[in-house]
Amino acid sequence: MCRWLAYTGEPLQPAALILDAKHSVVAMSQNSPLGAETVNGDGFGLGWYPVEGEGTDAAGSRHPFVFRSIEPAWNDANLREISRAILSPLFFTHVRAAAAPPIQQTNCHPFRHEEWLFMHNGAISQFGLIKRELALAVDPSLYPEIQGTTDTEVLFHLALTFGLADDPVAAVGAAIRRVEEVGHAAGVQFPMQGTLAVSDGRTMWAFRYSSQGRSRTLFHSADVPTIRSMYPDAERLSLFGDHAQVVVSEPLNDLPGVFLEVPESTVAVLDPDGYHHRPFLDA
Incomplete structure (x- = not known):
């Protein structure tokens, strides 16, 4: 279907993960060994939050910026320029393999x-x-904001409807349960499949769930001090602060122990204190 990556931690150039990692997101867009589709060339998106003090409103919220394109990620010079020009403490990036909706900018993630x-x-x-x-x-009040034709955008607005701002885990769960309820009523055996990421700029929630119990792959990095102790000679680790965390559809490198698989029916919650797992819709 698609591949995605999310980062939270000390401010970082997105290019470090989007372009420069051994199995970067751009590399995944051309060859995705663990993906349902090998090639994910139907557009991409980059969403990022500014560093503290920049782009903050009167309530103290940091509003994200989004750059989306229908170009294949490997062929877009603007992605290379932007991902090296900015620093961000939290960013999302996504490469798309369109299942059915048309290839258009409003259908590219993130939303x-x-x-x-x-x-x-x-x-x-x-x-x-x-x-x-x-x-x-x-x-x-939210319906007019739906600009594209994807299932993801509708799912996002269902989560907003069900209280994303108050309890993200409960809201995403309620949105998925609505999908399953409506799907089952229409005779769809396994309505929901996927991994999802959502953030308010402070905390990130990464979900792995499918109605069939056979979800797309999802991994997150171990904490950086632990990785440094395992690989003291890895020079690339100097790019990352102690609080850096990556969630990604498939590992960015081949080093054992660096990326941990998120279990089925689980939400990984990542914030400045680290990460923890919680059961999600597992009943």
Whole structure:
């Protein structure tokens, strides 16, 4: 379907992970060994939060910036320029393999609402069959913001409808349960498939869940001090601060122990204190 990466920690040039890693996101866009599709060339997106003190509103929220394109990620000079020109303490990047919706900029991830970013790898099965009922469940005040035609954008607005700002885990869970309820009523056996990332600029939530219990792959990095103790001679680790965390569809390198698989039906919560796992819709 797609591949994605999210970073949180000390401010970093996104290019360090998008372009320069051994198995970078751009490399995954051309050859994704663990993906459902080998090539993810139907557009890409980069969403990032500014460093502290920049782009902050009166309430103290940091609103993200988004750059999206229908170009293949490996062929876009602007992505190379922007990802080296900025520093960000939290950013999302996504490369797309379109399942059905058209290839257009408004269908590229990540999606944004106020301080929130959202992206997805996977699909709502037979989305066209249940799209109308799901869209009608979106709060009327939010519905006009849906600009594209993807299942992900509708899922995001369902999560916003169900209280994303108050309890992200419960809201994403309620959105997925609505998808499953509507899907099952329409005869769809396994309505939901995917891994999702959502952030408010301070905390990141990464979900791995599918109705079938066979979700797309998802990994996050071990904490940097532990990685340094395992690989004291790895010069590349000097790029990362002690609080750096990466969540990604598949590992960025081949070093054992650096990337840990997120279990099925789990949400990984990442914040300045580190990461922890919580069961998610596992009943």
